[in-house]
Amino acid sequence: MDQIKENFNRYFMSQLNPYFNFDGRLGRRDFWMFVLINFVISLLITLVFSSILRLGWVASSLSGIYSLAILIPGLGVSIRRLHDVGKSGMWILIGLIPLIGLLVLLYFYLQDSQPGDNQYGASPVAGGNVTSL
Numbered sequence: 110m111d112q113i114k115e116n117f118n119r120y121f122m123s124q125l126n127p128y129f130n131f132d133g134r135l136g137r138r139d140f141w142m143f144v145l146i147n148f149v150i151s152l153l154i155t156l157v158f159s160s161i162l163r164l165g166w167v168a169s170s171l172s173g174i175y176s177l178a179i180l181i182p183g184l185g186v187s188i189r190r191l192h193d194v195g196k197s198g199m200w201i202l203i204g205l206i207p208l209i210g211l212l213v214l215l216y217f218y219l220q221d222s223q224p225g226d227n228q229y230g231a232s233p234v235a236g237g238n239v240t241s242l
Contacts, residue, residue, distance in 0.1 A: 121146040125182050131198060135189035136222055136233040143186050147179060192229035194220045
Protein backbone atom coordinates (compact mmCIF):
# COMPACT_ATOMS: atom_id res chain seq x y z
CA MET A 110 0.00 0.00 0.00
CA ASP A 111 2.87 2.37 0.74
CA GLN A 112 4.31 1.68 -2.71
CA ILE A 113 1.00 2.62 -4.36
CA LYS A 114 0.83 5.85 -2.37
CA GLU A 115 4.47 6.65 -3.18
CA ASN A 116 3.92 6.03 -6.91
CA PHE A 117 0.70 8.08 -6.88
CA ASN A 118 2.54 10.98 -5.26
CA ARG A 119 5.52 10.69 -7.61
CA TYR A 120 3.70 10.30 -10.91
CA PHE A 121 0.50 12.26 -10.32
CA MET A 122 0.57 14.65 -7.37
CA SER A 123 4.06 15.94 -8.16
CA GLN A 124 2.73 17.03 -11.56
CA LEU A 125 -0.18 18.91 -9.96
CA ASN A 126 1.89 20.80 -7.37
CA PRO A 127 3.40 23.24 -9.88
CA TYR A 128 -0.08 23.86 -11.36
CA PHE A 129 1.00 26.31 -14.07
CA ASN A 130 4.44 24.80 -14.74
CA PHE A 131 5.21 24.68 -18.45
CA ASP A 132 9.00 24.86 -18.07
CA GLY A 133 11.46 22.02 -17.98
CA ARG A 134 11.31 18.46 -19.19
CA LEU A 135 9.35 15.36 -18.27
CA GLY A 136 10.52 11.83 -19.01
CA ARG A 137 8.51 9.28 -20.93
CA ARG A 138 7.77 7.06 -17.92
CA ASP A 139 6.55 9.96 -15.77
CA PHE A 140 4.36 11.20 -18.62
CA TRP A 141 2.70 7.85 -19.27
CA MET A 142 2.19 7.14 -15.58
CA PHE A 143 0.43 10.52 -15.26
CA VAL A 144 -1.78 9.60 -18.23
CA LEU A 145 -2.54 6.17 -16.76
CA ILE A 146 -3.43 7.50 -13.30
CA ASN A 147 -5.56 10.24 -14.86
CA PHE A 148 -7.39 7.62 -16.94
CA VAL A 149 -7.99 5.39 -13.91
CA ILE A 150 -9.38 8.29 -11.86
CA SER A 151 -11.75 9.27 -14.69
CA LEU A 152 -12.83 5.66 -15.11
CA LEU A 153 -13.47 5.27 -11.38
CA ILE A 154 -15.60 8.42 -11.29
CA THR A 155 -17.69 7.13 -14.16
CA LEU A 156 -17.99 3.57 -12.88
CA VAL A 157 -18.78 4.43 -9.27
CA PHE A 158 -21.39 7.06 -9.95
CA SER A 159 -22.91 5.72 -13.19
CA SER A 160 -22.88 1.97 -12.82
CA ILE A 161 -22.77 1.29 -9.10
CA LEU A 162 -24.78 4.17 -7.64
CA ARG A 163 -26.93 4.74 -10.75
CA LEU A 164 -26.32 8.48 -10.57
CA GLY A 165 -25.42 9.29 -14.17
CA TRP A 166 -25.97 13.02 -13.73
CA VAL A 167 -23.52 13.06 -10.81
CA ALA A 168 -20.97 11.13 -12.87
CA SER A 169 -21.32 13.63 -15.71
CA SER A 170 -20.96 16.58 -13.36
CA LEU A 171 -17.98 15.15 -11.50
CA SER A 172 -16.29 14.09 -14.73
CA GLY A 173 -16.70 17.60 -16.09
CA ILE A 174 -15.34 19.19 -12.92
CA TYR A 175 -12.41 16.75 -12.84
CA SER A 176 -11.65 17.40 -16.52
CA LEU A 177 -11.58 21.15 -15.93
CA ALA A 178 -9.40 20.77 -12.83
CA ILE A 179 -6.86 18.61 -14.65
CA LEU A 180 -6.83 20.62 -17.92
CA ILE A 181 -4.00 23.05 -17.08
CA PRO A 182 -1.73 20.49 -15.35
CA GLY A 183 -2.37 18.09 -18.23
CA LEU A 184 -1.27 20.72 -20.73
CA GLY A 185 1.80 21.39 -18.61
CA VAL A 186 2.68 17.68 -18.54
CA SER A 187 2.21 17.41 -22.31
CA ILE A 188 4.31 20.50 -23.01
CA ARG A 189 7.10 19.33 -20.70
CA ARG A 190 7.06 15.96 -22.49
CA LEU A 191 7.41 17.75 -25.84
CA HIS A 192 10.32 19.72 -24.39
CA ASP A 193 11.96 16.44 -23.41
CA VAL A 194 12.07 15.30 -27.03
CA GLY A 195 13.38 18.70 -28.15
CA LYS A 196 10.13 20.14 -29.50
CA SER A 197 8.55 23.48 -28.70
CA GLY A 198 5.42 23.46 -26.55
CA MET A 199 3.57 25.02 -29.49
CA TRP A 200 3.55 21.57 -31.09
CA ILE A 201 0.65 20.79 -28.75
CA LEU A 202 -1.54 22.79 -31.16
CA ILE A 203 -1.06 20.16 -33.86
CA GLY A 204 -3.45 18.05 -31.79
CA LEU A 205 -6.25 20.32 -33.05
CA ILE A 206 -5.93 18.71 -36.49
CA PRO A 207 -8.30 15.72 -36.46
CA LEU A 208 -6.60 12.31 -36.34
CA ILE A 209 -3.31 13.30 -38.04
CA GLY A 210 -2.46 15.79 -35.29
CA LEU A 211 -3.16 13.26 -32.55
CA LEU A 212 -1.00 10.66 -34.31
CA VAL A 213 1.88 13.15 -34.58
CA LEU A 214 1.58 13.97 -30.87
CA LEU A 215 1.47 10.27 -30.00
CA TYR A 216 4.66 9.77 -32.03
CA PHE A 217 6.38 12.57 -30.09
CA TYR A 218 5.15 11.24 -26.74
CA LEU A 219 6.51 7.76 -27.52
CA GLN A 220 10.01 8.97 -28.45
CA ASP A 221 13.00 8.54 -26.17
CA SER A 222 14.21 11.51 -24.18
CA GLN A 223 16.78 13.69 -25.88
CA PRO A 224 20.12 12.75 -24.30
CA GLY A 225 21.82 15.36 -22.14
CA ASP A 226 20.69 18.91 -21.66
CA ASN A 227 18.69 20.76 -24.30
CA GLN A 228 17.33 24.30 -24.54
CA TYR A 229 14.48 23.39 -22.16
CA GLY A 230 16.60 22.10 -19.30
CA ALA A 231 18.47 19.15 -17.87
CA SER A 232 17.62 15.61 -18.85
CA PRO A 233 15.05 14.04 -16.51
CA VAL A 234 16.57 10.61 -17.21
CA ALA A 235 20.06 11.51 -16.05
CA GLY A 236 19.17 13.93 -13.26
CA GLY A 237 15.95 12.52 -11.87
CA ASN A 238 12.55 14.12 -12.23
CA VAL A 239 13.30 17.79 -12.93
CA THR A 240 9.68 18.81 -12.47
CA SER A 241 9.55 17.88 -8.78
CA LEU A 242 10.15 21.33 -7.38
